[in-house]
Each structure stands twice: as C-alpha cells, then as structure tokens.
Amino acid sequence: MKRARHISIWFRAIGLILFAAILSTIDLKSSLSQLASFRVGWLGLYCACFIASALLKSLRWKAALNAQGFTYPLFTVFSINSIASLLGNVTPGRLGEFSKAAFVYRQTNSVPKSLVSTLLDRLYDVGMLLIVGVVATIYFAKVLFSETASLALLGILILVAAGLLFV
Numbered sequence: 001m002k003r004a005r006h007i008s009i010w011f012r013a014i015g016l017i018l019f020a021a022i023l024s025t026i027d028l029k030s031s032l033s034q035l036a037s038f039r040v041g042w043l044g045l046y047c048a049c050f051i052a053s054a055l056l057k058s059l060r061w062k063a064a065l066n067a068q069g070f071t072y073p074l075f076t077v078f079s080i081n082s083i084a085s086l087l088g089n090v091t092p093g094r095l096g097e098f099s100k101a102a103f104v105y106r107q108t109n110s111v112p113k114s115l116v117s118t119l120l121d122r123l124y125d126v127g128m129l130l131i132v133g134v135v136a137t138i139y140f141a142k143v144l145f146s147e148t149a150s151l152a153l154l155g156i157l158i159l160v161a162a163g164l165l166f167v
Contacts, residue, residue: 057081060124061100064117070104097122130161 058078065072080103087096098118105114137157138150 054078054082054085057085057121061117061121064120065104068113068117070107070117094122133157134161 088094101114101118
C-alpha cells in the first residue's frame with residue numbers, strides 16, 4: 001500500500017513537471033493577443049452544438065439499450081455516455097467508449113449483453129464516417145479531378161469500405 005502511494009506521488013510530480021515544461025514553451029504575448037480577438041458568440045454556438053451532439057449520441061445509445069430491454073433514465077445514459085466519450089478521446093482507437101459496456105455489465109452480469117449496444121453504437125459511428133467520406137470524396141473528386149478519375153477513386157473507396165465492413 002505504501003509503495004502504491006509513493007508511485008502515485010511520483011506520477012503526480014512528473015505530471016506537474018511536464019505541465020510546467022509545456023507552459024514554459026508557450027508565447028504568452030501571442031496567446032494573449034489571440035484571446036483578445038476571441039468572439040464569445042462562437043463559443044456559445046460551439047457549446048450548443050456540442051451539447052446537442054452529446055444528447056443525440058446519448059439518445060442513440062438509449063435506443064439501443066431499450067431494444068435490448070434495458071430501461072435507464074436519459075440523464076444516466078447521458079452521464080455514462082459523456083464519461084465514455086472522455087475516455088474514448090484519451091485512449092487509442094477510442095477504446096474508452098467500451099466503458100459503457102462495463103456499466104451495462106454491472107447491471108446484467110452478462111458480457112455479450114453488455115457489449116452489444118456499445119458495438120452497435122461504434123458500428124453506427126463507422127458507418128456514418130464512411131458515408132460522409134464517400135460524399136466528401138465525390139464532391140472533392142469532381143472539383144479536383146476529371147470525371148473518369150473521380151469514378152475510379154469512388155470505386156476504390158467503395159471497395160475499401162466494403163472490405164472494412166465485411167472482413
């Protein structure tokens with residue numbers, strides 16, 4: 001127990017030292033001039049879009065949970081989804097998103113049941129990313145390349161997407 005406490009103290013000290021080193025490399029004058037040109041209206045718009053996005057993702061996961069027969073209040077789903085998003089942002093491959101499965105596992109004691117809704121949610125994200133990627137490719141291919149090159153690029157993209165989904 002004593003050793004774990006010492007390790008914890010060392011990690012915190014190293015974290016503070018790294019934070020101080022990063023802060024020492026920041027040009028304070030340039031940072032303050034950037035902050036002076038900041039428009040609060042954009043922050044408000046960003047916050048509104050962020051909250052709407054988080055709420056829609058929570059509603060999507062809640063629908064997946066309801067389809068499995070689990071009923072949780074929206075606030076609980078929103079809270080768990082927000083924590084999972086935070087963990088997903090700091091882990092490679094967004095593996096932190098699977099912390100949602102841990103929450104469901106505590107309620108069900110069944111690994112397959114707990115993973116289904118999280119996997120469906122991630123597959124939906126990948127599907128939406130592929131759709132947006134195809135649309136962007138079509139748009140920019142028409143702008144940057146000839147029609148033949150655009151069709152060839154689209155065909156390659158569809159083959160890669162199909163390979164990712166079915167392999």
